[in-house]
Amino acid sequence: MLKVEDIHVYYGAIYAIKGISLEVSQGEIVTLIGANGAGKTTILNTICGLIKAKSGQIRFEGKEITGVATQELVKRGLTQVPEGRRIFANMPIYENLELGAFLNKNKKEVAAEIEKVYDRFPRLKERKNQLAGSLSGGEQQMLAMGRALMSKPRLLLLDEPSMGLSPILVKDIFSIIKELNQQGTTILLVEQNAKMALSIAHRGYVVETGRIVLAGDAENLLNSSEVKKAYLGG
């Protein structure tokens, strides 16, 4: 579904991604794990067209998407839940959700999608007229995910959904990710919480300073001594 081939990305003068290739097949959860600053977010932002790669190729559903504008990718079924949630803090919850379906001109359909999000995250319904900035971290994460779902993506990129959340909430969020995947959304998940990520993913890649150092089935990675030593605390 998604095929990234040997991309090189610079962040200003910093050589951030030094030739990364990865693949996500339809129906999978694939996770990118690695330490802070390894380049995981940069990879996602490059796929989404928010950053331009210096060289390399990205294909989505067989078509080249390198250099295609972000909003165009949303139209084609690819979007991202960004790191740190990035909800529109000064807008109420329902407007955040409406914006998620910005490209959908059918108002009835949008209203129905919003109801679906409310069913999935009942907390959002209770607070739909509240400003998004007043939500707790966990609620903001739910809103960010709900908002991304509004565009009915076939491939959803998730950047650190567990960041700053309590262990119980992390569990909730991950079970929702799993559920989304079972309902047909393909997922590329970036996480620092390697254990959680590998426990729901089919496959994983380990990223270190702009390179992929390990790749394989999630289960194998979870049991590999290198991953255990570096990311799972021994």
Next chain:
Amino acid sequence: MLSQQILNGITLGATYALIALGYTMVYGIIQLINFAHGEIYMVGAFVGVFMITVFQQGLVVSLAAAMLACVIMGVTIERFAYRPLRRSTRLAPLISAIGLSIFLQTLMTKIKGPQPIPFPHVMEDALYKLGPIEISKVQIIILVVASLLMAGLHFIVKYVKIGKAMRAASEDYDTSALMGINVNRVISFTFAIGSSLAAAGGVLVGLYFNSVSPFMGVTAGLKAFCAAVLGGIGSIPGAMLGGLFIGVAETLGIAGGFDTYKDAIAFTLLIIVLLFRPTGLLGRPIQKKV
């Protein structure tokens, strides 16, 4: 007497508010003080004059034409003078804006000469008595047009899709793009709206003071800029409130005998307000929750 001055102040303030809206909307979305905005207002006034004198059009058509001309001008300016500098330092587009401002003033001076020209006679003015206050037909026109435009703007920003996209983009470009919003288009639209309001302000002020000049955008622009900052830069209701506030204060100041300092009143007010409310009357401090 006081109520008469307040009415005059509100009329003047309504025109400041129309210009201030453009500053605040553009700042809200690209964090740029568009110093060429006063010149857009000036060009708007001249297009109005041109339509009335050359094409013999009435006020409504001339106003619409001025607004349309400035929409095109505003969008073009953004496209060629600001967009290429979007990813550079914040000072670069600011310098570009100042350059444009000087360019437009000089260009209009070349075309029309530096002297103010009278606004052409477009209709008979009349004076109506409302109890102790007198209101002129021109004042009524200004108040009605300004109210309609501001109500229209409020409607667009609050309820129309592109307005919601504007609010989203003013919070976060990248995330807006992830919603499927074409941020460049939203920025163009913001310039279009801001410029059309300034053009309307230009025509109305020309009509009110019966004078149009290539330099009319300088003071009016600065005062409207004060109004926008005083109201809270980035806040649309703030710009409306700030405009009215400065208009009324200025008129009362003149009536109170400070007419020599007429143009200083706006700036003095700005300093005083910012001392007590650094974010302006309705401005919000930037808050981020992580």
